[in-house]
Amino acid sequence: MQPTLHIIGTGPGDPELLTIKAMNVLGRCQAVVAPKGSLDGHSTALAIISQIVPVGGKEVYELFFPMKKITAGQEPCAEVREAWIDAAKKILALLDEGKDVAFPTLGDPAIYSTGYYLYETLLGLRPEVKVLFYSGISAMSSCSAETAIPICLGNEMLAVIPATFSDERIRRTLQDFDTIVLMKVHRVLERILILLKEADLLEKAVFIERAGMEGERIIRDLSELPENPHYFSTMIIRRNGQGIFC
Ligand SMILES: C[S@@+](CC[C@H](N)C(=O)[O-])C[C@H]1O[C@@H](n2cnc3c(N)ncnc32)[C@H](O)[C@@H]1O
Numbered sequence: 001m002q003p004t005l006h007i008i009g010t011g012p013g014d015p016e017l018l019t020i021k022a023m024n025v026l027g028r029c030q031a032v033v034a035p036k037g038s039l040d041g042h043s044t045a046l047a048i049i050s051q052i053v054p055v056g057g058k059e060v061y062e063l064f065f066p067m068k069k070i071t072a073g074q075e076p077c078a079e080v081r082e083a084w085i086d087a088a089k090k091i092l093a094l095l096d097e098g099k100d101v102a103f104p105t106l107g108d109p110a111i112y113s114t115g116y117y118l119y120e121t122l123l124g125l126r127p128e129v130k131v132l133f134y135s136g137i138s139a140m141s142s143c144s145a146e147t148a149i150p151i152c153l154g155n156e157m158l159a160v161i162p163a164t165f166s167d168e169r170i171r172r173t174l175q176d177f178d179t180i181v182l183m184k185v186h187r188v189l190e191r192i193l194i195l196l197k198e199a200d201l202l203e204k205a206v207f208i209e210r211a212g213m214e215g216e217r218i219i220r221d222l223s224e225l226p227e228n229p230h231y232f233s234t235m236i237i238r239r240n241g242q243g244i245f246c
Contacts, residue, residue, distance in 0.1 A: 003094075003101070007118070007119065007131060008104050008105065008109070008134045009022065009104075009108040009109050009135050009136015009138075010049055010106055012141075012143075012211055012212060013142075017137045017142065018053075018136070022049075023052055025102065026049055028100060029101060030099040031059040031094045032046065032059070033103050034049075034103070034104055035105065037065065037067050042062060043062045043104075045104035046062060048106075063086065064083060065114050066080050066083055070117070087118055088121040092126060092129070103115060106136075107138045107139045108135050108136045108137065108138040109135070109136065111138050111183075112183060112184075119133075140160060142211040143181075143236055144236065145212070146211045149236055156179055157178050159173045159176070161180070161182065163184055163188045163192050164187075174196070175199065180239075181237075182236075182237065186228075186230060186233045193222060196222070201239065204241045205237040206236050207225055207229075207235050208233065208236070209229050209232060210232045
């Protein structure tokens with residue numbers, strides 16, 4: 001069997017939200033390459049999986065992936081590109097040693113994840129490389145479950161965007177969609193509050209920090225938002241939300 005890279009969604013943080021499939025595949029991999037967002041920090045994805053799958057007997061590498069703005073279809077900055085290439089080379093070396101490699105990534109790999117950039121970089125270096133993806137429970141699904149707020153119903157339209165987009169794009173999205181999920185809100189809350197007020201949507205928004213994890217906070221009255229929220233923070237805005245659905 002050709003050694004394979006398995007790109008695995010870990011779910012949003014609660015280790016019980018790792019899928020059985022993910023657990024089984026992780027158990028079979030001889031090596032784990034896990035992303036971390038700061039040079040001296042640790043990988044959150046690795047911390048999540050290691051609560052369920054023992055990694056002691058595996059080769060484990062935590063590699064730094066700088067958290068920089070990336071525009072789809074455009075080359076990233078040199079620092080980011082280098083990190084992708086370094087990770088891809090490390091993975092190729094492990095595959096060449098005959099090892100199956102797991103790359104755990106937060107939530108679902110299909111949503112704002114490093115997984116697909118890594119995939120593209122690997123294909124660029126070696127087109128015949130074998131890569132498989134495993135979906136995970138996304139942060140927005142977990143935020144929905146924890147708040148009992150649906151993401152979309154009936155004829156509603158959904159937009160999922162980072163809160164770091166320009167004011168203009170956020171304004172348009174707030175106007176055009178029924179449910180708006182704002183990811184990465186932690187550093188831009190003040191600006192988002194202004195835009196929500198402008199769109200008269202302050203009362204239709206819910207803030208969720210660390211959904212399903214220790215220290216979870218759900219804030220429905222946005223005048224009570226924390227000053228320094230955790231990176232694991234998301235907002236759900238439901239334009240038609242009424243009563244229990246908002
Ligand atoms: C780089 S994105 C990764 C998204 C992930 N791939 C997914 O499927 O949800 C990181 C953002 O996901 C959201 N997030 C991740 N885990 C979360 C959690 N436990 N609670 C609330 N938001 C979370 C936050 O908005 C955070 O800034």
